[in-house]
Amino acid sequence: MAIAGPIGRLITLLGRLPGIGEKSAQRLAFHILRAQPEYALELAEAIRAVSQEVNLCPVCMNLTEAELCAVCADARRDASLLCVVATVPDLLAVDRTGEFQGRYHVLHGVIAPLDGIGPDDIKIAELLSRLREGRVEEVIVATNPDVEGEATALYLHRLIAPLGITVSRLAQGMPMGGDIEYTDQATLGRALAGRRPL
Numbered sequence: 001m002a003i004a005g006p007i008g009r010l011i012t013l014l015g016r017l018p019g020i021g022e023k024s025a026q027r028l029a030f031h032i033l034r035a036q037p038e039y040a041l042e043l044a045e046a047i048r049a050v051s052q053e054v055n056l057c058p059v060c061m062n063l064t065e066a067e068l069c070a071v072c073a074d075a076r077r078d079a080s081l082l083c084v085v086a087t088v089p090d091l092l093a094v095d096r097t098g099e100f101q102g103r104y105h106v107l108h109g110v111i112a113p114l115d116g117i118g119p120d121d122i123k124i125a126e127l128l129s130r131l132r133e134g135r136v137e138e139v140i141v142a143t144n145p146d147v148e149g150e151a152t153a154l155y156l157h158r159l160i161a162p163l164g165i166t167v168s169r170l171a172q173g174m175p176m177g178g179d180i181e182y183t184d185q186a187t188l189g190r191a192l193a194g195r196r197p198l
Helices: 005-015 022-034 037-053 088-096 124-131 147-163 185-193
Strands: 078-085 102-106 138-142 166-169
Touching: 005 022, 022 037, 078 088, 078 124, 088 102, 102 124, 124 147, 138 147, 147 166
Parallel strands: 078 102, 078 138, 138 166
Antiparallel strands: none
């Protein structure tokens, strides 16, 4: 039996979210129905606020509701060090480590020709404009170690190196707690190539 009306519409809309299938969407919809009415209103307001009040930081392309994002507004951050990430969740993951105290630039994607995404479809022009200001001394390219991430890293290196800026890549290799016996050849090869003295 098909569910029509507001419930059916809610299930359909929830089902369009990434990683949410039809059954999960149905489960979420019925959870919202069983919850207190205030919860549904708070959820609707949060979705509205995200849609209407969040925009891109004009400096780093991070998401923000203020004029500048919290990272760009933080004067304690090292402006000479820039970490380039593909997405905002990547920025959050790097920043959560507490190891990086520089600034960021979010590309909002990677170069993926098979998906029709070229350099003009992501925030590379904004990055280059920022680098031409002359304050950045090193760019750390923190894209995923997959075909698209590597292609993006190589493309960025080709554009940035002539500006006299050091371009580095995140180290790749054995994960902490991993077993050499079960590590794939590519990962083990990169771990050997990127070895460092103790």
